[in-house]
Amino acid sequence: MNKVLARKDVCICAGSGGVGKTTTSAAIAAGMARRGKKVAVLTIDPARRLANSLGLPELGNEERPVPGDFGDGELWAMMLDAKRTFDELIEWHAPDAETRDAVLGNRIYQQLSNAVAGSQEYMAMEKLHELHQEGRYDLLVLDTPPTRNALDFLEAPRRLSTFIDSRSLQLFTVPGRVGLRVLGRGTGMAFSIMKRATGIDLLQDLGEFFRSFGTMSAGFRERAERVDALLADSRTAFLLVTSPAADAVDEAMFFHHRLLDAGLPFAGAVVNRMHPLAGASPSAPLPQLLGDELARKVERNLEDYRVLAERDKRNLSRLRKALGRKRLITVPELDDDIHDLAGLERMNEYLFA
């Protein structure tokens, strides 16, 4: 991992749900801090257990120092609050108090900023960009929101920023036919059908929303472009996190493909919860060591685990083939759930092996 993240200042951990993404992000951050870096980990996981595992009572929307011995390094952690981040962004961009209040009080905005799909991803990117701009850390580790599928994560921020971008504003802000003409023929008709389908109030609220957003849209667009540039930067690393189960591996391969298509810097993959069957052969026959009854149970259990080990091996080799020469790090299924810094260190024996 040290090599994967050498000369990187942003590490984005992506993958499907339930593969240990949050734990892996925290472990990587702790590991890099122990290696002398000043690291901040950003998570969206509200599980208090993660905060506790880092020795904090809770995480907030601002970074907090994680207590512990990191030598020359430092570890900071924060939990992203999408709604708060969005509000702060509006406060930052609004030219005056009146515009700010109009937007924050608008019902469409309130729905938009509370919507899980899109706004979490968008705000995660925003926060990442903000911290990167401030330049207080050597490395930022982002635990990405659990998207419904890999595509959402890359596209949702762009979709949401397009929604509040100026082209849709023109429609509502430029009076009459001129505004409609901007979007091409048929718009007037589309509008009258839309009124019938949605009700007039909704359209009026939308118009109000776009009008109040109008003065800020250029700022948002510029920012979205800078976020895109950060994601594509050679000092950014996308790390895929997966389990060895077939569907998680499929998803990881699909996401890898998408990253390459989008020209984003893929750095490697972490496969958690492997069932390895390594080790020396027993010093004596099992029945001799354990007695017949226990030896039989142990043998039967081994058969079951062999099925899993073989499945893992198959899926891992599929993944390895797809990833080419990029680094692939495996972590075995650990005996305990990880819930403290010592647990993260156990995981790091493999991540930083």
Next chain:
Amino acid sequence: MPELLDKRLVVVTGKGGVGKTTVAAALGLKAARLGKRTIVCEVAEQERLATLFGESADGYRERELGPGLFGISIDPERAKREWLEYQLRSGTLAGLLGGSRIFQYLTAAAPGLSELVTIGKVWELAQLQRKTPKAAPYDLVIVDAPATGHGIAMLRAPHTFSEVARVGPIHRQAGYIHGFLTNPASTGVLTVALPEEMPVNETLDLGTRLHDELGMTIDRIVVNEVLPERFDAVEAERLEAVDGSPAIRAALTEYRRARVQRSQLRRLRRAADAPVTTLPFLFAPELGREELGTLAGKL
């Protein structure tokens, strides 16, 4: 779980990666075995159901997966189009609107709209009088909902839209759907968990959020992938005393993980309001029809 099978709709929720699709499919199989015409809905471009049943994935249509058991993967674009047609009572007008740039522009980005039309389609499937022309009704609809946060967002979408629209057709219809989802006589909630720290926390948290944000309660918790208890503490001690060959290591891993699982399961049972059912971990390379049948039998 008779309390769930007598509903019109069962929402299967839970953290990502806990086996929601597997449990939704097994529950569907169980309902179908009891003679209920049942459909399992996938959302968010997932098509794992067909694969589980050994069929090729082909998306948005009601297809038979077994006797009395159907499946569908709901595509928000198609659902939006269907809704427009129903709304405007005209395929032509719907086509005109759906094809217009401004409409695509607004709806592609409008937050929550995909969730609304998706849950709207689920609701439509659960109606005894289907809105889709010539479609036969189902006795039970099971929806394999997105993971926790997105799942709640989907369930909340009708309420959100009925608030945003204030008056008019969207307000009215979204209000019906919200009423249907939050009526315990029509809709039940099954939450899938794993016997591990984080999933147990998330299950408890989900229960609170469903209650606070939607007034819904979890009817049943299914704990998936519970390992068998093959070794006791005395045996484990004997195993620890000998060398670390693969057989010994696998046995000790089994013992330790099963023990952690048991304590998480106890914690969940103590803290949760809903009854808890367990499903065994299956040592199979991939799940298929046979394994689903086994799990259906355990439900």
